[in-house]
Amino acid sequence: MKLGIVVNEKSGSVPEDGREQLAAFLVEEGHEPILPLDIGAGLEDQVAGLVAAGSEAIAVWGGDGTICAVLQSANGAVPVLVLPGGTMNLLPKRLHNDELDWKKIVHSVLANPKPGWISAGEVGGQRFYVAALFGQLTHIGASREAVREGAILEAVSILTDRATLDIESNIQVEVDQPDMVRECPATAVAVIPAEQEGLEIAVIAPDNHLDLAASAMDALARGWRESAHFHAEGAMAIRMRHTEGKAIPATIDGEPCEPGDVLAISYIPKAACVLVAGGEA
Numbered sequence: 001m002k003l004g005i006v007v008n009e010k011s012g013s014v015p016e017d018g019r020e021q022l023a024a025f026l027v028e029e030g031h032e033p034i035l036p037l038d039i040g041a042g043l044e045d046q047v048a049g050l051v052a053a054g055s056e057a058i059a060v061w062g063g064d065g066t067i068c069a070v071l072q073s074a075n076g077a078v079p080v081l082v083l084p085g086g087t088m089n090l091l092p093k094r095l096h097n098d099e100l101d102w103k104k105i106v107h108s109v110l111a112n113p114k115p116g117w118i119s120a121g122e123v124g125g126q127r128f129y130v131a132a133l134f135g136q137l138t139h140i141g142a143s144r145e146a147v148r149e150g151a152i153l154e155a156v157s158i159l160t161d162r163a164t165l166d167i168e169s170n171i172q173v174e175v176d177q178p179d180m181v182r183e184c185p186a187t188a189v190a191v192i193p194a195e196q197e198g199l200e201i202a203v204i205a206p207d208n209h210l211d212l213a214a215s216a217m218d219a220l221a222r223g224w225r226e227s228a229h230f231h232a233e234g235a236m237a238i239r240m241r242h243t244e245g246k247a248i249p250a251t252i253d254g255e256p257c258e259p260g261d262v263l264a265i266s267y268i269p270k271a272a273c274v275l276v277a278g279g280e281a
Contacts, residue, residue, distance in 0.1 A: 001057060001110065003081070004034045004050030006043065006070050008062030014085035022061055022083075025103060029110055047073040057113070057275055061085045061102060064254040067092070071272040072127050079115040081106070081275040088254040090130040095276055108277040119193040120271030124259040126252055127271055128193070133251045134240060134263070135171060135188030135204075169205045170244055173230075176237040184230045191238060191265055198234035199267045205229045238265040
């Protein structure tokens, strides 16, 4: 198989000679690596060049930000083999059953490669494939490690005694569900693109720090879905606005950003084509 290679050697766990290591291993496995003509070019240009050069798939080795950018640039033109090279590695863990050894992933996937489509959410032109968290919690580095499936309210519990946590519910949320539009205030919002259809949303809107702590303890006992102040599945669109006109802080697939004070989040059922081992993603 002809595989284009995109490597971010500045990512957390990618070695300085990562590009050379990956290319050599692909040759060992009986495949033909294709390198970008200009490794200093932007990721969009690198992907376009690799597709034009006849790549049957693209292997991307880097952090969550690099992976998301390559998936969005490829836009389904060729399947993408995602390799973990960052700190959180949210999507690689999901796609490869928590395997983090890049050589084992390459070997197992290319021994029986199967393309599969994955869904995504999109906000401000940026797609997210695992989860997006909105609200004041995203300013705190410790909470970023808990932004993963099943641990949204764990992020809250980390911060219950920190003065930097603003518990005011200053985000107004509207959720388009199949039979109605729901509105609610929020301190923090988690949005996850579902495997089947629509966006899953969990809203945290505590009245005070005691309520916040109670929600966190309840999450440990019953799970974050049951402990959220509002939870819904199957949403096709979500809108948010800051009641004071301030930018809403966010963590999108592990990357912090501030996409704006008024946000529209949409659901993309076939957002990216990925390569996995032995079956669809």
